[in-house]
Amino acid sequence: MAAADLNAPAPQPAGVPVLAIRDLDVRFRTGDGELRAVKGVSFDVAAGETLAIVGESGSGKSQTMMAVMGLLAANGAATGSVTVGGEEILGLSPRQLNRFRGRRLGMIFQEPMTSLDPLYRIGDQLAEPLLAHAGMSRKEARARALELLTLVGIPRPAERLDSYPHELSGGQRQRVMIAMALANRPEVLIADEPTTALDVTIQAQVLDLLADLKRRFGMAIVFITHDLGIVRRIADRVVVMKSGQIVETGRTEEVFAAPREAYTRMLLAAEPTGRKEPPPADAPPVVEARDVRVSFNLRKGWFGGGDRELVAVDGVDLLLRRGGTIGIVGESGSGKSTLGRAVLRLVPSSGTVRFEDRDLTSLDRSAMRPVRRRMQLVFQDPFGSLSPRMTVGEIITEGLLVHEPAITRAERNRRAAQALEEVSLDPASRNRFPHEFSGGQRQRIAIARTMILKPAVVVLDEPTSALDRSVQKEIVELLRDLQRRHGLSYLFISHDLAVVRAIADEIIVMKSGKVVERGTVDGIFRDAHEPYTQALIAAAFLSKEAGPAA
Incomplete structure (x- = not known):
């Protein structure tokens, strides 16, 4: 595959959906009997379109696409039909499926830190699908890996080839996952909640990147999410799932303008609303912090050489009233x-923290214990x-x-x-x-x-x-x-x-x-x-x- 192919749309058979799912059922064997997670789901995905599958946790949206990829858990089984460009893939052996996975079907998972191997450098992980599916030499695969990191907007891509996953930010790791999924220019890119754990600014960048890559490659995207705001921004069509079934489907603008099902209307209205009443102006202070500073010593060498200080909190004040x-x-x-x-x-800091008129700064662990029941943390x-x-x-x-x-x-x-x-x-x-x-x-x-x-x-x-x-x-x-x-x-x-x-x-x-x-x-x-x-x-x-x- 020539380097120029990265920017060429994938050829598609005329009139054939790039992905077609018919009467898909997914069942899991459990200690309490059989669980039917997906119930008779059918839909098509056309070349070059973005289809969003939405629904709450447990709706079956992720298990639908895991069945397509042949990635169900060991106690799961799928029946029905799944075709890619007219070729049936449901029921194929893992070896037969490997002709489609990576090459024709790519997938981005929700949590890149658990999907990337912590023991392998980024360049080696990007090279793996190229070695397996494109028959490249290691030198060619490394050159293509650099090209892919550049394509998805990773800063200093040549340096990042030799980085480990923990050395990248969350947004950068997700870009690496996108690059890996695009390595062999698939016809369909499946993105399973790829922005859920990201900051809003990084989320916007990733969504823009996916839209740009779709335009360049002419590929289809199946975007799995529970966030209707994202759907409105990126999707051409929507499939709404509940309890393993499709309850509504249609063009994005039509579903948002006039949802037919009560469940869809509930999802659209699920944004946190209302406002809380502010406390009285004379409400007493409960926590008062002044000039709070937290720093960590980062050691660069085995023997402490090149130590540097990371200032995580730098002189922050706050006043919280009852x-x-x-x-x-x-x-x-x-x-x-x-x-x-x-x-x-809970972390060493300088500055002062007062709680209910009591200075906590000088209290040791034992003295803090009675205070802890009055100051709690939800993770x-x-x-x-x-x-x-x-x-x-x-x-x-x-x-x-x-x-x-x-x-x-x-x-x-x-x-x-x-x-x-x-x-x-x-x-x-x-x-x-x-x-x-x-x-x-x-x-x-x-x-x-x-x-x-x-x-x-x-x-x-x-x-x-x-x-x-x-x-x-x-x-x-x-x-x-x-x-x-x-x-x-x-x-x-x-x-x-x-x-x-x-x-x-x-x-x-x-x-x-x-x-x-x-x-x-x-x-x-x-x-x-x-x-x-x-x-x-x-x-x-x-x-x-x-x-x-x-």
């Missing part, structure tokens, strides 16, 4: 999560923060064993039931394990774990970023309700400005460890002064205004 919410926004690496941990005294990934070996009841009451060891088991059970009711979960579910719950339910469990200790301040670190839009809306409404009932104060850390607008009173914008802008929610969204803030807002809301990409 019943108030400060939204802390910024891209990855801006220092927002580190600031939250510094306020909780981004509820599945990762909940022990899989403990029941929900044990998880929720774990803090009580530390802070109220004298209370009886019966009293702990009573409080666990009460905490679950507060977050709208069945108290009887406290004997189940985290894997038996959905993502939104697990986040409710994580919130119940904090609420049982009756905190005054809760730091919420990206608590909705891994959730469907409809579930995000539910969690935002839950947090606002808990705040009203208990007079809670929140530090809400997020890169999702739509969520921040629905829950915060004040916004702090961080970049490279510094606060570059702050103000009320209305003030920031109406009249942001800093170009960086303006770029964040534009990237977050552009997808809701733009039509399908060319």
Whole structure:
């Protein structure tokens, strides 16, 4: 394959869909019997079009395309028909499928850090599909890998060939995954939630890149997502899935203008809405931080040579009042999560942090323990923060064993039931394990774990970023309700400005460890002064205004 082929559209048979799916069923064998994840799904994808498959978690959208790629789990099986350019591929052996995977069908996965091998350099991983499918020599494959990194906009591509995945940012790793999927110029590119974990500005760049590559290559894109804003921006047609079935399909502009199904209307209305009441102007301060600074020593050599200091938080002030919410926004690496941990005294820092008129700066670990129950943290990934070996009841009451060891088991059970009711979960579910719950339910469990200790301040670190839009809306409404009932104060850390607008009173914008802008929610969204803030807002809301990409 000549280098010039990278910019040539792939030839397609006239009148034949590049991808056709008919009556696809996907079933999994489980300990509780057979689970039918995809139920009789049928649709076509034309050359050069972008088809979006949308739906909530568990709708079957990802399993549909995993069946197309022959990547179902060992306990899964698919029946029906899948053709690529008229050739049947469903039921082929892995060796036979390799004629199609990589060469005619490419796939980008949601989390590049788990898809890229941490032990291999980027150049070697890009070369692998070229060696396997294009018959190139290693020298030719390395030259093509450099060309691919340049194509997807990686800075200093020659240097990055010898980098490992952990040395790249999240956006750069996703670009590498795109380059790998494009290595053999496939006819169909399947993108499974490729922007979910990315900052809004990086998300916008990746979407622009995919639209540009589609124009250059004339390839089809199947874009799997739960974000309707992205669909409006990039898709020509939409397939809406629920419980393994297609409930609606049509041109993007038609589905958005006049959705026929109630489920589609619910998805379109799932953006977090409403506003919280600001605290009274005379509400007392709960947390006051002054000149907070956090730095890390980075060692470059085995013997400490070339050490340098990374300043993660650089002289930040904040004042959080009772019943108030400060939204802390910024891209990855801006220092927002580190600031939250510094306020909780979970990382070493300089400056002062006062909580309810008490200076926490000089307190050691033992002296901080009584304060901790009043200052709680909710993590981004509820599945990762909940022990899989403990029941929900044990998880929720774990803090009580530390802070109220004298209370009886019966009293702990009573409080666990009460905490679950507060977050709208069945108290009887406290004997189940985290894997038996959905993502939104697990986040409710994580919130119940904090609420049982009756905190005054809760730091919420990206608590909705891994959730469907409809579930995000539910969690935002839950947090606002808990705040009203208990007079809670929140530090809400997020890169999702739509969520921040629905829950915060004040916004702090961080970049490279510094606060570059702050103000009320209305003030920031109406009249942001800093170009960086303006770029964040534009990237977050552009997808809701733009039509399908060319």
